[in-house]
Amino acid sequence: MGLHQFRPLPSGRMGILWTLAPIRDAVLMEFGCMGHMVYAQAFLKRAGVPEACKLYSTHMDETDVSLGGIERISRTVEDIVRRDQPRVIFLLPSSVPEMIGTDLPAVCEELQPQYPNVRLLPFGYGGFDVSLHRGVAEALLLLVKALPADGKRTEKPTFNIIGSCGDMFRFQADAEEILRIMEGALRIKPLCVLTSDTSVKQIEQMGGAHINLVIRREGEPAAKHLKKRFGTPYLVKRPYGVRGTGQWIEEIAQILGMAPNRDFVDRQQKEVKSLIAAAVPILRHFTKEQPTEMCLSLGAHADVVQGILDFGCGELELPKGICWCDCPEMASDLLLYFTEEQWTEAVKTQKKGLLMTSGEALEWAGKSREMQISNPDTKWRINPYEPPLVGFRGAVNLVNIWVNEIFGD
Amino acid sequence: MNDTVHLKRLSGVKSNTGVKFLTPAASPGNHCPMHTALASVGRIRGLSSLLIGTPECTTYGRMIIPKATGKNGELHWLYVLESREVVFGCRDGLTAALRKMDAAGAKTILLIATCVPELIGEDVEGILYEIQPEMSARLTYVLTGHFNCNSYSSGYWKTLEALGKLMEKRQVSQRTVNILGRLPKEAHTPMPRLISSLEQRGFPLRYLAPGASLEDFMNAPDARMNLVVSPIGQPLAERMEQKFGIPYISLHNLYEISAIDKAYGDIAGMLHISWEGEFETDRQAALGLQEKAKIKLRGLRYVSTFIGPAMIIPLAAYLADFGMEPVLLHIEEFYPDDKRYAKELTAKGYNPLVCHMVNGASDAAVLEKLSPDLCIGVLPGGRGAFPCIPDMPQVNGRIGYERTSCLLKKILIASDNAKLSASDEVKTSGKGGI
Numbered sequence: 144m145g146l147h148q149f150r151p152l153p154s155g156r157m158g159i160l161w162t163l164a165p166i167r168d169a170v171l172m173e174f175g176c177m178g179h180m181v182y183a184q185a186f187l188k189r190a191g192v193p194e195a196c197k198l199y200s201t202h203m204d205e206t207d208v209s210l211g212g213i214e215r216i217s218r219t220v221e222d223i224v225r226r227d228q229p230r231v232i233f234l235l236p237s238s239v240p241e242m243i244g245t246d247l248p249a250v251c252e253e254l255q256p257q258y259p260n261v262r263l264l265p266f267g268y269g270g271f272d273v274s275l276h277r278g279v280a281e282a283l284l285l286l287v288k289a290l291p292a293d294g295k296r297t298e299k300p301t302f303n304i305i306g307s308c309g310d311m312f313r314f315q316a317d318a319e320e321i322l323r324i325m326e327g328a329l330r331i332k333p334l335c336v337l338t339s340d341t342s343v344k345q346i347e348q349m350g351g352a353h354i355n356l357v358i359r360r361e362g363e364p365a366a367k368h369l370k371k372r373f374g375t376p377y378l379v380k381r382p383y384g385v386r387g388t389g390q391w392i393e394e395i396a397q398i399l400g401m402a403p404n405r406d407f408v409d410r411q412q413k414e415v416k417s418l419i420a421a422a423v424p425i426l427r428h429f430t431k432e433q434p435t436e437m438c439l440s441l442g443a444h445a446d447v448v449q450g451i452l453d454f455g456c457g458e459l460e461l462p463k464g465i466c467w468c469d470c471p472e473m474a475s476d477l478l479l480y481f482t483e484e485q486w487t488e489a490v491k492t493q494k495k496g497l498l499m500t501s502g503e504a505l506e507w508a509g510k511s512r513e514m515q516i517s518n519p520d521t522k523w524r525i526n527p528y529e530p531p532l533v534g535f536r537g538a539v540n541l542v543n544i545w546v547n548e549i550f551g552d
Numbered sequence: 553m554n555d556t557v558h559l560k561r562l563s564g565v566k567s568n569t570g571v572k573f574l575t576p577a578a579s580p581g582n583h584c585p586m587h588t589a590l591a592s593v594g595r596i597r598g599l600s601s602l603l604i605g606t607p608e609c610t611t612y613g614r615m616i617i618p619k620a621t622g623k624n625g626e627l628h629w630l631y632v633l634e635s636r637e638v639v640f641g642c643r644d645g646l647t648a649a650l651r652k653m654d655a656a657g658a659k660t661i662l663l664i665a666t667c668v669p670e671l672i673g674e675d676v677e678g679i680l681y682e683i684q685p686e687m688s689a690r691l692t693y694v695l696t697g698h699f700n701c702n703s704y705s706s707g708y709w710k711t712l713e714a715l716g717k718l719m720e721k722r723q724v725s726q727r728t729v730n731i732l733g734r735l736p737k738e739a740h741t742p743m744p745r746l747i748s749s750l751e752q753r754g755f756p757l758r759y760l761a762p763g764a765s766l767e768d769f770m771n772a773p774d775a776r777m778n779l780v781v782s783p784i785g786q787p788l789a790e791r792m793e794q795k796f797g798i799p800y801i802s803l804h805n806l807y808e809i810s811a812i813d814k815a816y817g818d819i820a821g822m823l824h825i826s827w828e829g830e831f832e833t834d835r836q837a838a839l840g841l842q843e844k845a846k847i848k849l850r851g852l853r854y855v856s857t858f859i860g861p862a863m864i865i866p867l868a869a870y871l872a873d874f875g876m877e878p879v880l881l882h883i884e885e886f887y888p889d890d891k892r893y894a895k896e897l898t899a900k901g902y903n904p905l906v907c908h909m910v911n912g913a914s915d916a917a918v919l920e921k922l923s924p925d926l927c928i929g930v931l932p933g934g935r936g937a938f939p940c941i942p943d944m945p946q947v948n949g950r951i952g953y954e955r956t957s958c959l960l961k962k963i964l965i966a967s968d969n970a971k972l973s974a975s976d977e978v979k980t981s982g983k984g985g986i
Contacts, residue, residue: 144632146649147610148620151632154607172577176667177697177910178584182612189615202910204569208671218576226577226914238606239667241700242638271635364825364928490791507619519611521618 149483150519151504152469155311156237158278160268161187161309163233163286167195167342170229174216174245175237177202191524192309192339196233199223203239204464211243213250216256220254224261230343231262231290234277241270264289272303276444276470280361283337287365289458290346291372300331300353300399303369305377306362307339311444312502312517314339315527316540320534329399337365354378354398358533359446360473381446384454384538385415411535418539422546423459429549430461433495437549440464440493442486442500445473447532451499451516454538455545464496465489471518497545511551513544555918556880562865568701568886571908574918578910586685586700588707589664590616591762593628599715599765600627600658600689602649604642604676605666607632627658633668641674647683654687660766662714663693668692670697675935692717702908705861705885708784709760715769716791722774724798728756729823732789733782733804734949735763741949746803746816749830755823760785765855773798780804781951783863783887792885803951804905805863805893807870809839809883812952834953837982841960848967850875855919857909857929857980860945865893867928868904871899871963878904879924925970 153161163171164187175182180200188194201215216234223232247265254262265546266285283305302325307318318336325331329419333346334352349355355366355377366377376398382391396403430437439455440525441448445468456463467481467489474480481489490498490508498510502520505512512522518533528542555865562572582964586609593601594617603613605623610630617628631649635640646663665676680691694710715980729750734741736759751757758768758775772778778789778800789800801819807813813835816909820827854876862882868878879898881904897903909915912932919927920937927940934940941962950958 144607144634145645146652147630147632150611150614150632151607155612157608157611176584177578177581178587178698178704179608180578180611181580181583181613182587182608182977184580187614198579200581201576202573202581202698202702204699215576222575222577238608239671242671257771269632271638317634477657519614545594 144481147483149487151483151506153275154238155270155273155275155278155281156235157183158275158310159235159282161190161192162282162338163196163235163266163277163402164198165192165195165309165338165340166233166286166346168229169231169343170197170199170223170225170227170231171233171235172201172219172223173235173237174213175203176200176203176249176433179237183528187306187309188420189523189525190309190520191315191527195342197223197229198228198517207241208243212243213245216247216250217254220258220263224258227387228409229261232265234263234265236267238271241343252458262289274472275310275472276361276472279359280364283308283362283365284368286337286346287349287368290343291349291369292347292401294348294350296353296373297334297351300329300401301334301351302331302353302395303349303352304333305333305357305365306359307336308359309339310518311359311447312515312524313532316529316531317358317381317533317537319527320531320536321358323343323536324382324388324392324398324411324534325356325395327411328403329396330399330404337362350375354395356380356395359444367401381450382533382537383450383541385412385460385535386458387450387453387456388534388538392484412502415535415538422542425546426459426461426542426549434462436495438462438464438496440496440498440500441466441516442469442481442489442504444469445475445478446518448478450533451541454541459542461545464493464498471500497548511548514548555791555921556905556907559880559907560578561903562881562894563903565883565886565894565906566891568883571702571886571906573702573906574880574882574909575911575914577914581910582702582908584703585663585694585696585701585704585707585710586613586666586698587616588704589662589694589696589711592708592711593617593662593664594622595762596715596764596766596769597624598626598628598659598864600653601659601664602629602631602646602653602661603664603666604631604646604669606756607666609666625657626658627653627661629653637982638668638672641672642669643674643679646674646676646679649686650683650689650691654689658689660690660692660718663691665693665695665697667697667699670695671699682695690718701885702910703884705784705887709787711762712760712784713787713791715766716788716795718768719773719792719795721796722771724776725756725774727754727823728758728775730772730778730798731757731759732778732780732785733761735759735761738949740945742950744954745831745834745948746819746952747779747781749827750818750823752821753825760788766822777819779819781949783861783889785887786887786889787851799885803955804948805866805889806952807867807956808873809835809842809953809956812838812956815951831953838953838956838960841957843962844964845874845960848964851877852925852967852970853877853879853923854926854928855880855882855922855924857915857919857927857931857940858884859929860948862944862948863887863889863890863893864928865897867959868902869893869897869900872900872902879922880905880907880908880919882909882929884908926963926966939966941966
């Protein structure tokens with residue numbers, strides 16, 4: 144990755160840790176120098192991830208490094224089991240054990256018979272070229288491979304959300320909006336919100352759901368696995384905008400073979416249209432007058448960019464500016480990945496217009512922080528009740544942000 | 553089950569490696585030296601940094617220094633190792649990065665090498681030696697691998713010492729005194745009377761600690777002497793003595809009155825002044841407390857936990873003079889100097905268990921089983937089985953007679969509480985009474 148002035152792309156290890164940390168009734172134990180876990184805890188607190196999963200570190204010293212010692216792992220597991228009696232211990236290597244080649248799965252296999260009532264679940268994928276997104280995908284997949292129990296589908300339709308994770312900006316508010324819409328439009332309840340609001344028990348029950356809603360592409364391997372094992376259909380999509388959210392509801396209803404609650408959907412769409420009615424003409428006026436400058440530019444997770452772009456440029460017909468995604472593996476001909484050098488250049492060229500990207504980039508560029516749609520963040524986010532970016536309420540929120548940005552400019 | 557069987561005794565410990573965890577599951581554990589190195593750099597005006605490590609170190613490092621550019625134009629950039637560099641080294645990448653920082657206007661750059669660069673054995677010193685002649689910026693470095701230690705203190709002293717490497721000889725001013733380890737104003741630490749007195753006598757004082765400017769550090773070799781008031785200043789003082797012949801007097805580990813008398817006398821001698829009984833009131837107060845301590849503290853068994861930046865082993869060596877028995881000591885950082893104090897303590901007949909504590913709840917349970925009379929330091933998770941002295945950090949930053957008095961007052965109060973709780977125990981167990 145080389146030289147950076149801004150936060151680099153987080154590692155796969157960080158993706159795994161942030162994904163597992165919100166799971167209740169579990170313990171996450173990292174094998175490695177403990178300073179890392181202290182930082183991770185601080186990061187999670189700022190990101191608004193509650194102290195659900197107990198976080199521990201083994202630490203390691205020169206002797207462990209040079210001799211490949213693993214005694215700390217067994218002693219720490221023993222201590223945790225004795226005091227916390229967790230149902231599951233997630234074991235994660237930090238960068239140093241990854242480098243010296245500690246075989247965590249083998250260690251877990253050896254220790255497991257001593258703890259018949261505690262599941263030891265090793266996670267890996269910590270190579271130096273593995274980025275955050277692959278770590279998130281790996282964590283989601285391994286969770287659904289290891290924990291869901293056999294069982295029948297629930298009598299009444301239910302669903303799981305897959306991919307609501309602490310690394311995404313506004314992850315809690317977005318998940319909450321999806322739950323609200325599912326309740327209102329289809330009258331169905333969740334079994335598991337993986338992983339931002341869930342417990343070990345809820346993950347065990349995931350096989351009972353009638354549909355899996357995958358809200359980021361990293362969740363697709365997990366959904367595929369659940370489809371294979373339980374036959375659960377899934378939809379990979381984030382709902383943005385008025386029309387987009389309506390279509391998303393229709394697709395879910397079709398998969399489930401249900402009719403959506405038209406009254407709810409109509410009322411929601413009518414309400415959004417009414418709320419944004421005064422602002423949309425202003426947006427169009429400004430963007431028509433200066434289409435090359437007053438355009439919508441986005442830099443974030445590929446699914447977020449695509450969703451907001453569909454709403455802004457598709458539904459509202461705003462001119463499209465420069466768009467990029469924050470993960471090289473998600474780049475395509477239509478959506479490029481920008482390195483730090485590229486995105487800083489792109490941000491510099493966006494003197495006017497609607498630029499939505501990470502908090503760090505906006506702060507550096509002296510732009511309004513209201514335009515944040517992705518991380519890295521530079522602020523604390525302990526309030527899960529901020530308005531969402533997805534769904535009907537997200538549409539109102541986005542238009543509200545855009546019109547204020549235009550007047551702010 | 554013996555919860556302390558895995559621990560070493562003080563006589564068997566020569567470095568941080570020998571200091572084992574009391575209980576194994578760190579939660580939350582300690583920050584690493586990278587944290588304090590960054591915290592120091594971020595507060596030294598004019599000093600830029602290049603943090604070398606994994607995405608974890610560099611991302612989380614931004615919690616400490618949030619922006620790439622400091623208020624005074626310092627550059628705080630990050631270098632993330634690629635997998636190829638983990639195998640083959642990062643010499644080329646680092647060299648290119650330093651050239652860019654030089655071209656961007658960094659005046660002095662501290663390279664902070666974290667665990668992985670230290671582990672792969674990257675020759676940071678060699679790289680700097682090679683590239684320095686072609687650069688305008690001055691370069692220095694610190695190694696902050698966390699696997700070498702249990703805590704974060706070394707990030708402070710290594711950073712200050714690394715600045716010592718950049719210092720060049722200056723013409724000595726006979727009156728300038730460097731104060732190593734504190735700033736002129738500190739929120740929680742009153743100005744020691746000794747330093748105020750020097751100031752009143754017109755000695756130009758230069759405070760060298762995180763918060764000073766780089767210029768202050770670079771000018772430091774012009775001083776007549778260094779006064780060390782915190783452990784983080786000791787390695788820099790030693791380096792300056794070795795490199796420039798500047799004498800130093802360390803005050804942060806002195807408790808015994810006669811030792812303080814000698815240190816104050818030496819300072820006066822070096823500066824050609826007489827204190828004229830200026831500290832006599834403080835001295836008498838400390839002596840009085842020492843006399844009380846001799847009577848009241850004898851035989852008290854104690855454990856120590858986190859006490860802030862103070863070094864516990866010299867403290868324990870002093871308390872041994874009163875017959876206080878250290879049962880188990882928490883070592884935050886095993887400083888190079890600690891070997892000397894460990895010898896002193898063992899020579900007085902005490903060889904306590906030593907450990908590092910990283911989990912308040914489980915550590916407290918083990919300490920309670922040891923049934924000490926009191927605990928020096930905080931005990932999160934404790935059930936109040938014995939009195940604690942949680943406000944030990946108040947002792948830090950004080951020096952001389954004030955430090956001794958502050959310490960002894962706290963211990964004497966705690967020992968009174970210890971005796972009270974012991975007598976309560978006797979009453980409730982039914983073994984006491986007339």
